[in-house]
Amino acid sequence: MKSVSIDPANGAAGALFIAIGAVFAFQAFGLELGTTFRMGPGYFPLVLALILIFLGCIVLVQATRVQGEPIGAFAWRGMLLILPAPIIFGLTVRGLGFVPALFLAALIAAFASTRMRPLMAIVLAAAVTLFSTLVFIKALGLPFRLFGPWLGY
């Protein structure tokens, strides 16, 4: 017998399924399960969570048999700068208002590429903000405040 080697992508996928299934199953136990006749809020999620754990186990077992391609590099810089963009927009859109919040979000996202230069990023973010303000607020009339209370408006 060969030593056990695990395909990283499938191994991680299986483990992730099991972990997520366990979280849902644990939470579902806290809910009323009910009977098959009158299912409670926990019944269906519990069944699904158990299926997910079961499928995760199969994936994990398969991972020890077949070796696939390696996972490959992660886009760390992208994750670090792209993912916060909507969060920042969400945190500031009420306080600062639409214009500064969108400018900030676009500016942060712009730096996710190694090719972006600061001046270019500012110009791009400003252009996006201007365009969006004209289209979404002026033309389509979405109910946003352009500038928010944090800026004294």
Added chain:
Amino acid sequence: MELFSNLALGLATAASPWNLLFCLIGVLLGTLVGVLPGIGATATIAMLLPITFQLEPVSSLIMLAGIYYGAQYGGSTTAILINMPGESSSAVTALDGYQMARRGKAGSALAIAALGSFFAGTVSTFLVALFAPPLTSIALQFGAAEYFSLMVVGLVSSIALAHGSIVKALGMVVLGLLLGLVGTDIYSGTPRFTFGIREYSDGLNFVAVAVGVFGIAEILRNLETEKTRELLMAKVGGLFPSREDLRAMIAPMLRGTAIGSALGILPGGGAILAAFASYTVEKRVSKTPDEFGRGAVAGVAGPESANNAGAQTSFIPMLTLGIPANPVMALMIGAMIIQGIVPGPNVATEQPALFWGIIASMWIGNLMLVILNLPLIGLWVKLLTVPYYVLFPIIMAFCSIGVYSVNGNAYDLYAVAFFGLIGYVLAKLRCEPAPLLLGFVLGPLLEENLRRAMIISRGDPSVFVTRPISAILLLLALAVLVVVFLPSVRKKRDEVFVEED
């Protein structure tokens, strides 16, 4: 004939100046999105959903539908010109279309794709008009058990078109179903899986999940390898295909239309599967199979007709049953609900102008694509030179606005970031996002119908097999499962998907 009076009503609705304008905007936006890499139709429709809130329901759905088939059209343009399918359904077109372009026949390849799509679009529009009403009357007899079984068929067939491991695709479906259950339980009012966050008690926002899993994850994947896009652009000359080419495309076009129309109706199937199936069939029946991969006309005409026909007929389950065949249809259902229309069999009788207007607009949209896009190809080609690092900050800004304006809930934006991360990690682990999204949409419906069916049957689960329609549907689901797990089919399926990479 009722069919013709219905179609006339539809044409009258779709041909009003406003609706024509929105159809035009839709197909142009769709083509733009299809041409630009890194953002698919699903994410775009999700982003633009809020814009349509201000419109009439008919106009908004016409525009969203326009984006959908426009994107498919644009996707095949880039597939042919630079060997880069803008949409996954045009991946097959790249195989032979790009080779045709390299042999100096880029113009004819584009024209063949356009004509094939238009023909398929015309035929399948009639099919939708023909089959939607009888299906609607069948659907009116559906009870909870039938709906449950139908959704099982949809979920099971969605794994058939996922790449790679079937078990992982099943896992993604289940994960999607679980995520769909987040929120308040409809029967007891108990909050479930919200981790105490009140803002999620209405459930996770569908638009946020779609934008995260499809849009953001895709951006992150593109940022991994920031290569310069090679602009090995073939010169587009001579748009009109030669007489031999035209003759060579007729049979594949007819077969592609038939295959696409049939597969499009299946929930979970749709355009991608149709294109692959058509390519396989064409290669099989061809007298010169060696030509495939080296610029065979049939390799462009067949799949292009098939994916357009499939895109069109996937509206049938959406319009008649209110059940999405693919993520885009799920978004259309979301748009209908926001507009106050309950998707399902009643739409055809209660809102005939809307129902037939959408159907007629499909044909008008396809006509627009043929008339507008052949002359506009130069413009689309120019757009390909826009560097990616300029595109994605714009996409991020629009995503943020789009998601926030659905409910004005900042927590939806946090969900976008979270699902962007999840989607990216799962993509790295070679798990497909499409089954997850389908599961997410169907999760609450599935549970509701299961529980209702069980209450009606007083806890007797045999109701699903004793009611004939339900039993047939479950058998169908079982057959699909057996077929995808058959060793020979698995091998075939692997081969087909290898060709795509």
